[in-house]
Amino acid sequence: MTRKYWLMKSEEDEYSIGDLESDGTTRWVGVRNYEARNLMRDEMSPGDRILYYHSNANPSGVAGIAEVASESYPDPTQFDPDSRYHDRKATKEEPRWFLVDVRFVERFPRVVPLSEIKAEDRLSEMVLVKRMRLSVQPVRNDEFEVVREMAERKG
DNA sequence: GCCAACGTTGGC
């Protein structure tokens, strides 16, 4: 099996890596962007590794590692009228939004801030650096390893 | 809290 690598963003005060550590596994609810959905629905497999990124944080950056813990399935919040993620155009017969379960793997000894990622030559092609506003994105194997190394070093 | 970037919606 060839493991793939991803980066997933979560607002730190919404659902942090500490929350994931407590929960062990969580449903990645609420993604409402088609490109991000397609990656979860079509490309992710259990065991794939995830850089866990804190957005809207001080500083924003990669806080640890998680892994894909399920096949994709419809996001149940799209059917729930009381949910902030409700989508009135989604039906159970034709769901619009898919997700995967995500499992905690490790918390980095320090957050690798976005500023350092932007400054690192070997990460200049990262989707995180080149594109804004994509909360689920592919990461290359070598990029994953570089970020992990940076977490072990001092800033 | 501001606001630029940019994805989505919906009128035509």
Place this chain on the structure above:
DNA sequence: GCCAACGTTGGC
């Protein structure tokens, strides 16, 4: 199918 208006993301 274009594109203006709108809403959201997310750094700062």
